[in-house]
Amino acid sequence: MHIMEGFLPSPWWEIWFLVSLPFIIIGIYQLNRLVREKREALPLLAVAGAFIFVFSSLKLPSFNGSCSHPTGTGLGAILFGPCIAGVLGLIVLVFQAAFLAHGGITTLGANVFSMGIAGPAVAYLIYRVGTRVGAGTYAVVFVAATLADLATYVVTSIQLALAFPGTAGFVGAFSAFATVFAVTQIPLAIIEGAVIALVFKYIVQLKPEILTRLNLLSESAIRRLREAAV
Amino acid sequence: MYETLDGYARTNRLGSISPGLKLFLGLASILLCTSSPGPIAPLLVAVSLSAAILILARIPPRVYACTLLIPVSFAMMSVIVILFITGGGPVLFEVPFLPLAITAGGANLAILLLARVFGGTCALLFVALTTPMTEVFALLKKIGVPTVLIDLAMLIYRFIFIFIAEADQIYRSQVMRLGYGRFIESVNSLGMLVGALFLRTIDRGEALVLAMDARCYSGTFSTPGYSRSVSPRSFIATLIYLGTVFAVSLKTGSLQFI
Numbered sequence: 001m002h003i004m005e006g007f008l009p010s011p012w013w014e015i016w017f018l019v020s021l022p023f024i025i026i027g028i029y030q031l032n033r034l035v036r037e038k039r040e041a042l043p044l045l046a047v048a049g050a051f052i053f054v055f056s057s058l059k060l061p062s063f064n065g066s067c068s069h070p071t072g073t074g075l076g077a078i079l080f081g082p083c084i085a086g087v088l089g090l091i092v093l094v095f096q097a098a099f100l101a102h103g104g105i106t107t108l109g110a111n112v113f114s115m116g117i118a119g120p121a122v123a124y125l126i127y128r129v130g131t132r133v134g135a136g137t138y139a140v141v142f143v144a145a146t147l148a149d150l151a152t153y154v155v156t157s158i159q160l161a162l163a164f165p166g167t168a169g170f171v172g173a174f175s176a177f178a179t180v181f182a183v184t185q186i187p188l189a190i191i192e193g194a195v196i197a198l199v200f201k202y203i204v205q206l207k208p209e210i211l212t213r214l215n216l217l218s219e220s221a222i223r224r225l226r227e228a229a230v
Numbered sequence: 231m232y233e234t235l236d237g238y239a240r241t242n243r244l245g246s247i248s249p250g251l252k253l254f255l256g257l258a259s260i261l262l263c264t265s266s267p268g269p270i271a272p273l274l275v276a277v278s279l280s281a282a283i284l285i286l287a288r289i290p291p292r293v294y295a296c297t298l299l300i301p302v303s304f305a306m307m308s309v310i311v312i313l314f315i316t317g318g319g320p321v322l323f324e325v326p327f328l329p330l331a332i333t334a335g336g337a338n339l340a341i342l343l344l345a346r347v348f349g350g351t352c353a354l355l356f357v358a359l360t361t362p363m364t365e366v367f368a369l370l371k372k373i374g375v376p377t378v379l380i381d382l383a384m385l386i387y388r389f390i391f392i393f394i395a396e397a398d399q400i401y402r403s404q405v406m407r408l409g410y411g412r413f414i415e416s417v418n419s420l421g422m423l424v425g426a427l428f429l430r431t432i433d434r435g436e437a438l439v440l441a442m443d444a445r446c447y448s449g450t451f452s453t454p455g456y457s458r459s460v461s462p463r464s465f466i467a468t469l470i471y472l473g474t475v476f477a478v479s480l481k482t483g484s485l486q487f488i
Contacts (some may be wrong), residue, residue, distance in 0.1 A: 002304065003308075004301050004302075004304055004305040004308075004347045004349070004350070004351065005260065005347060005350035005351050005353075005354050006260070006263050006264050006272070006343075006346035006347045006348075006349060006350030007305060007308065007343060007346065007347055008264070009264065010265055012266065013264065028378065028379060031377070031378055031379075031382070032378050035378055039447070040436075041440075042378075042382065042385065043385060043435045043436075043438040043439050043442065044435045044436075044439075045382060045433070046382055046385030046386050046388075046435065046438075047389055047393075047431040047432065047434055047435035048393075048431070048435075049382065049383075049385075049386035049389075049436070050385075050386045050389030050390045050393050050431065051393060051427065051428060051431045053386065053390050053393075054390065054393040054394055054427065055424055055427070057394070058397065058420070058423075058424070061376065075428075085377065085381070088382075088386075091379070091382060091383045091386055092386070094383075095383075095386070095387065095390065096352075097354060097356070097358075098363065099236060099390075100297075100360065101297055101298070101300060101301045101351055101354060101358070102300070102301060102304075104350055104354055105258070105260055105350070105354065106260060106261070106264050117240045123305045132347065136425060142477055159483055160308060160311075163384075164312050164315070164316065164339075166312065166315035166316040166336070166393070167315065167316065168315045169267055172315065173311075173315050174316070175414050176311050176315050177308070177311050180307060180308075180310070180311050181307075190415060194421070195417060195420050195421045195424060196421075196424075196472065197421075198417075198418065198420075198421025198422070198424075198425065199421055199424045199425040199428060200425075201421075201425075202239070202421065202422060202425030202426070203425060203428065203429065204430075206425075206429060207429050207432075210429075210432055
């Protein structure tokens with residue numbers, strides 16, 4: 001859910017820049033530390049960022065024939081944590097604005113907050129809590145990715161409703177935006193969750209050492225998942 | 231499609247003009263569009279920068295129209311909501327059997343927003359189609375953006391095109407094997423595509439670590455800086471253009487269509 005260039009009026013786009021800024025600063029700080037400690041981290045993060053861009057420019061199968069793209073940042077957040085996913089989200093959004101004219105420069109702050117910060121934070125929290133409670137891994141990944149997508153769309157609706165409350169007031173405007181977007185976004189979120197869960201399954205079957213190296217799944221958990229698949 | 235957009239940035243006729251000036255022109259136009267109180271100034275920006283893109287930079291019109299259409303169609307969805315929830319002024323149209331109405335206030339706001347999106351997108355595309363990313367990176371480095379961020383952005387930029395080609399290949403072979411026939415099949419195929427793509431990207435990343443180590447990577451990339459001086463004539467022309475747009479936006483601020 002990109003907000004287009006020029007859509008947010010003057011006080012609001014500056015406000016969202018200010019809201020996103022601290023997260024990005026923390027992200028850059030973490031990134032600096034990570035790169036200094038592990039030199040191999042930078043290329044891995046770079047391919048992950050490019051992966052997010054390509055993934056989010058793929059067209060998802062949809063029921064109603066609308067143009068629907070995944071946000072893709074949910075996967076990045078599960079893999080690298082929310083703050084670094086925010087920095088990746090920032091770079092990917094700038095490239096999307098420059099190469100595809102999706103989003104824009106003044107609305108970058110608002111888009112970074114909804115897609116690069118709020119969505120990934122939700123995905124990360126659900127994944128961490130879910131795996132600690134001991135729920136099935138694929139189910140947790142599905143729920144995390146789906147809710148991350150929905151969080152992005154709720155935040156976008158809030159941003160638009162704050163900027164354009166109209167005569168209906170904030171609550172009325174929010175429900176109007178949310179209803180219009182829900183038509184495309186709720187099926188989209190469920191499909192993205194399913195696709196990402198399948199991606200996870202594919203990685204577990206073919207190259208599980210990536211997941212253990214990123215500290216996402218213990219070796220025993222992977223053995224259990226692989227045995228269950230056979 | 232993606233490759234061509236970036237390709238035009240390298241081969242267009244405005245390539246010899248200082249990237250700093252083009253970036254300044256684009257960003258200033260975007261700011262003028264978003265802060266303009268009336269729809270005339272953004273439309274002026276849209277028309278004049280489109281003319282610059284098509285005539286001065288010689289970008290093929292079909293490519294430009296296709297790229298422009300995507301964001302404007304996205305914006306329509308939100309504009310429709312604003313059309314109905316914003317009140318003020320006489321009622322122009324009522325939806326039968328539903329408590330929905332379009333008023334003059336809502337229509338004016340919708341027109342203003344569409345004009346701003348249109349103008350802003352044209353200004354964005356002006357920068358995107360005339361300034362290669364590598365020159366933007368050099369510029370960002372000069373104004374003090376953290377090096378780690380720029381290095382990461384440069385690497386991502388390089389890999390995006392490789393992975394798009396790879397995803398395209400996988401997609402074609404899946405389509406040839408009837409992987410997108412039914413809905414469930416297409417979800418399954420897309421999962422396989424993205425999974426395979428992810429594994430390949432990680433392999434590429436590991437290969438890149440090796441390649442960079444072999445070339446004595448020390449933590450920063452050193453890139454040759456471009457410096458292209460701003461010609462006074464083009465600088466003055468840019469200032470006159472921006473001043474005109476600003477004056478138009480002040481003059482026509484209270485003008486409303488409906």
